[in-house]
Each structure stands twice: as structure tokens, then as C-alpha cells.
Amino acid sequence: MKILLNGAWRETAAGELSALLEELGLAGAVVATAVNGEFVAAAVRAHAALSEGDRVEVLAPMQGG
């Protein structure tokens, strides 16, 4: 199915958010996640099912002012 990952469409086989992070090589990474504009805590990613067209944000620490 297709999801919108960080603003770009992507084909994924992942059924849950945790599987998507594995697919991206970000399993265990220091990132925060949101699906369709709602924060999804790391502890519940394994239960966060993904659907066609979901907007997924994966954010990491970065320089800021």
C-alpha cells in the first residue's frame, strides 16, 4: 500500500508503525512518530496499524534556534 512518509509517497509492506521503522532502517533509532497529525508514542508503535494513504511523520533531533 502507499503511505505519505515525511511528505513523499512511499510503497510499504509494513502493517504497523514499528514495522515501517524497521523497513526504513530506523528500528531503535532516536525518532518520534506521528500518524495523520497525531503523536504516536514509541511504546505503542507495535500496535499502531497503518492504512492506505496514511500521513506518517518520522522526526529526529536536529539543530534548532
Add this chain to the structure above:
Amino acid sequence: MLELYGTKLESRLLLGTARYPSPAVLTEAVRAARAEVVTVALRRESGGERRGEGFWSIIRGLNVRVLPNTAGCHSVKEAVTTAHMAREVFATTWIKLEVIGEDDTLQPDPFGLAEAARLLCAEGFEVFPYTTEDLVVAERLLSAGCRVLMPWGSPIGSGRGLNNLFGLTALRAHFPAVPLIIDAGIGVPSHAARALELGFDAVLINTAIAQARDPVGMAAAFAQAVEAGRAARLAGPIEPRDLAEPSTPVIGTAFRG
């Protein structure tokens, strides 16, 4: 000593971490500034190269407090979700709340800011709102639960210093007990000294240091300016006058009368 949400700090110079020529220069600049608080952000990471982790390990090595921001957020929803994400990643309830209302000036959207502040304070966040010098907005932010305000000096990155001295002075006078941190627009150390002389509690500097020819040298210069400005405030500056007043006593002046 500066106290922000119960945290006591020696340094009144807070540093942004963006736009430095290298991580090594950033590290040296934080040391030269003797900063105890640095701001950080969250950005998209789609690949496995884990750039964010490298940056985060550098920041952790600095042994400073982090103040995550919601930079780039243009709506209440974006800002609140970003704050939730930042709380998990950076393990702090501190959040520098930015809700941008206009792209040319990057000025805050005061309506969205007050609403986002209300939601986040109610959830237990300790909110540092990036705001203007507007007294009514400041009142709203305080009644939303904010216990620190971050008024702009001038637009972010502009280096123009304290644009509205009258408005900022009125803000300081109106809220004598609220920690006020000048955030944005400071260009040179004299601007920072001025802010502290006027009674502002601290300044947050990013571009003026990061983009200087020698960021480490500039960080040290800002540290001195902030200390001088604070010392001057405590020492009680004289009032400006319109006409001259001789500093040398006039009694006994030679050749007169």
C-alpha cells in the same frame, strides 16, 4: 540567579544550535558562551543514516539543558503534536513554543500561540512562548499558564537588535516578576548588553554567533556583554537627560568673575 520553571541557572545567555559551520565549532561556542541551555529541534528523517542521532549525542556530551522548539509550525495542531514528539525524544517538559503567523517576518501568530500554550500548559508542559512585546498577548499567555515569556527583539535572524524599545520597556515594567528572555533579532553583543541593562532576564542567541566569522570568539563576546549588562542593571543606571550637566564641580572654577 536566573530561575526558569524552578531550574536555577548561572548563565543568562541561551544558545541556539543551528547554522554553525561544524559540530566542533558549535561545541566550542557553547563552551565559550558558558551557556547552560541550548535550543534544539526535530526534523524529518526518512532514511537509515540516522543523522539525528549524531547531533543528539554531541548535544548530550555538552552537559547542558535542552529547550526543544516547535520552529516552523504554522498551526496550533502542528505545534502541539511537535511538542508531544519533542517531549518523548528529548525527555523534557520544556518547550519553546513557536506558532508562526507570517513568513516574511516570521512573527508569531498570537492567537494560535495563546491557544497552543493553553493546551500544552494544561498537559503539564513548561512553555516558553516566542511572542511579541504586546502586553495583551503576554497577559493571555500568562493566564494560559506560561511562567516565562520570550519576546522578540526583532525578526528572527535579522540582527536588528531591540526594534521597539518603548514596547519592550513597557513589557518589562508591566511584568516585573516574570522571567523575560529576548529571543530573536539580536545582532551584536551591545544589543544583548542593552537587553540586560533594561532588565530583561536573559537573551537567546543563534544566528549572531553561528554566522559570525569566528563563532567561538563571538560567543565569548556575547558572554561578556550579558554579564556586563546584568551587572549594570543591578548597579542602577542613571536616567538620560536632555541637556548637559557638568561632571566637574563648577564652584571655584578659575578665571570666572
